[in-house]
Amino acid sequence: MSVLDEKVQDLYEEVVARNPGEVEFHQAAREVFDSLGLVLAKYPHYADAGIIERLCEPERQIIFRVPWVDDNGQVRINRGFRVEFNSALGPYKGGLRFHPSVYLGVVKFLGFEQIFKNALTGLPIGGGKGGSDFDPKGRSEGEIMRFCQSFMTELYRHIGEYTDVPAGDIGVGGREIGYLFGQYKRITNRYESGVLTGKGLSWGGSQVRPEATGYGAVFFVQEMLTAAGESVEGKRVVVSGSGNVAIHAIDKIHQLGGTVVACSDSGGYVVDEAGIDLELLKEIKDVRRGRIGEYADARSSAHLGEPGSSIWQVPTDVALPCATQNELNDQDAKFLISNGCRAVAEGANMPATPDAIKAFAQAGVLFAPGKAANAGGVATSALEMQQNASRDSWSFEHTEQRLQKIMRGIHNTCLQTADEYGAPGDYVLGANIAGFTQVADAMLALGVI
Structure with a gap:
C-alpha cells in the first residue's frame, strides 16, 4: 500500500x-x-x-443447495448464496447473479461494493448480494423456472421488504424475477411486492428500472464532462457488453447526442462507424438471444473486431465498461489513453483492474468507479420499493427525473469529498470516503452490533 x-x-x-x-x-x-x-x-x-x-465481516453469509430437474429428468445440483453484508442504513439491498463464475468470493466482493454504492444514493438501504453458479444460457424456459422455484424455496426464509430485498444482476432479468416472485408469493401466501425489485410493470415494478443502471452511468458521465467544461454531445463512445446495462447506456448516449461505435459480448466485439443500431441490437440480443456476430452480418457499416484484439483498442472519447469484473486491464487502459480517451465510467461492478485505474489517474483521464457510476440501478430499485410501500405508481418522466437528480447528487458528493481530502477530481477517493463515512456514522450511532 x-x-x-x-x-x-x-x-x-x-x-x-x-x-x-x-x-x-x-x-x-x-x-x-x-x-x-x-x-x-x-x-x-x-x-x-x-x-x-x-x-469487512458480513452480518450473515447464507450458502445453500439448489436441487432441480432438467428436461431429461436428470437431477441437477447448484449452489445458492446470499451475503447480507451491512444493514446499518436499511434492509440489505443488492442483486442476484446466475453465472458459472459465482462463488462466495464473487458474492462478497459484490456485496461489499454494494454497501458503499447504496450509501452514496442517500436512500435508506443497506448492502447485500447473492446468486448461484447456475447458468441460464442454453436452458429451456421450464428448466429456468424450476431452478428459480427451487432457489426461492430456500431463499424466501431469509428475505423480506424490511429485511433483505434482492433484485436482478447478470443472468437474472425480468423473467427470472417473475419466477422467483411467484414462488415467494406461493410459499408465503402474501403479495409482498416490496420483497423483490426489477418486477414487471403490471405486477409492482417501476418505470425506468430496466434502463436505470445504463441511464445512470451516462448521467454520471454527463456530470463529469460538464464539470470539466465538456459535453456528451458529439462524443465518440465505446460500450463493452450488450446486455441490459450496455443497451440502455447506448440508448442514453444517443439521446444526448453522442455516438456509440462499438459494443461486445463474450464472443467478441463489433465496430459500427455509423453508430450502433439499437433496435437491431435489441432484436438480436433480447428477441433472438443471438450473438454479436449476427449484428455485423446484418449491417453493412459494421464489422467484427480482429480476433485477439480488444474493444478498448477502438478509438474513443468516452469508454463505458458494462460487461463484468476485471475486463479492462492496464494494457487496455494504455490503448484508451493513447487514443485520446477523455473519460471512463464503470457501468459494471469493478470492470477496471487496479493497474488500469492507476494508469487513468496518472494520465489525467476522468474515471468514475462502479460504486458511483452504476448506482442508478439500485437507486431506482429503492424508488420501486417506495412505490410498493405506498401502493403508488410513478410516470416514466417523473422517475427518470428522480434518477437524474440522484446521480447528480452522487457526482457532487464524490467531487466535494475529494476536494475536502485534498484530492480534487479523484472520483475513486471521493466515492470511497463518502460511502464509508455515511455507513460508519450510522454504525457508531447503533452501538457495537
Whole structure:
C-alpha cells in the first residue's frame, strides 16, 4: 500500500487471512482501504470503534443447495448464496447473479461494493448480494423456472421488504424475477411486492428500472464532462457488453447526442462507424438471444473486431465498461489513453483492474468507479420499493427525473469529498470516503452490533 495507507495495512492483511482464496473480495477491499488512511488520520475514532473490521465481516453469509430437474429428468445440483453484508442504513439491498463464475468470493466482493454504492444514493438501504453458479444460457424456459422455484424455496426464509430485498444482476432479468416472485408469493401466501425489485410493470415494478443502471452511468458521465467544461454531445463512445446495462447506456448516449461505435459480448466485439443500431441490437440480443456476430452480418457499416484484439483498442472519447469484473486491464487502459480517451465510467461492478485505474489517474483521464457510476440501478430499485410501500405508481418522466437528480447528487458528493481530502477530481477517493463515512456514522450511532 501507499505511505498514506500504512495505518490500515494490518487491517487489510487480516481481511486477506480471514477470507483465503477470495481474490475478488480482496481486490474490492483493497480499493476501499487505499482511501481510508486519509479518513483515519482526520477521524481516528473510526479506528478506535473497530468500524473497518466490522464493515469487512458480513452480518450473515447464507450458502445453500439448489436441487432441480432438467428436461431429461436428470437431477441437477447448484449452489445458492446470499451475503447480507451491512444493514446499518436499511434492509440489505443488492442483486442476484446466475453465472458459472459465482462463488462466495464473487458474492462478497459484490456485496461489499454494494454497501458503499447504496450509501452514496442517500436512500435508506443497506448492502447485500447473492446468486448461484447456475447458468441460464442454453436452458429451456421450464428448466429456468424450476431452478428459480427451487432457489426461492430456500431463499424466501431469509428475505423480506424490511429485511433483505434482492433484485436482478447478470443472468437474472425480468423473467427470472417473475419466477422467483411467484414462488415467494406461493410459499408465503402474501403479495409482498416490496420483497423483490426489477418486477414487471403490471405486477409492482417501476418505470425506468430496466434502463436505470445504463441511464445512470451516462448521467454520471454527463456530470463529469460538464464539470470539466465538456459535453456528451458529439462524443465518440465505446460500450463493452450488450446486455441490459450496455443497451440502455447506448440508448442514453444517443439521446444526448453522442455516438456509440462499438459494443461486445463474450464472443467478441463489433465496430459500427455509423453508430450502433439499437433496435437491431435489441432484436438480436433480447428477441433472438443471438450473438454479436449476427449484428455485423446484418449491417453493412459494421464489422467484427480482429480476433485477439480488444474493444478498448477502438478509438474513443468516452469508454463505458458494462460487461463484468476485471475486463479492462492496464494494457487496455494504455490503448484508451493513447487514443485520446477523455473519460471512463464503470457501468459494471469493478470492470477496471487496479493497474488500469492507476494508469487513468496518472494520465489525467476522468474515471468514475462502479460504486458511483452504476448506482442508478439500485437507486431506482429503492424508488420501486417506495412505490410498493405506498401502493403508488410513478410516470416514466417523473422517475427518470428522480434518477437524474440522484446521480447528480452522487457526482457532487464524490467531487466535494475529494476536494475536502485534498484530492480534487479523484472520483475513486471521493466515492470511497463518502460511502464509508455515511455507513460508519450510522454504525457508531447503533452501538457495537
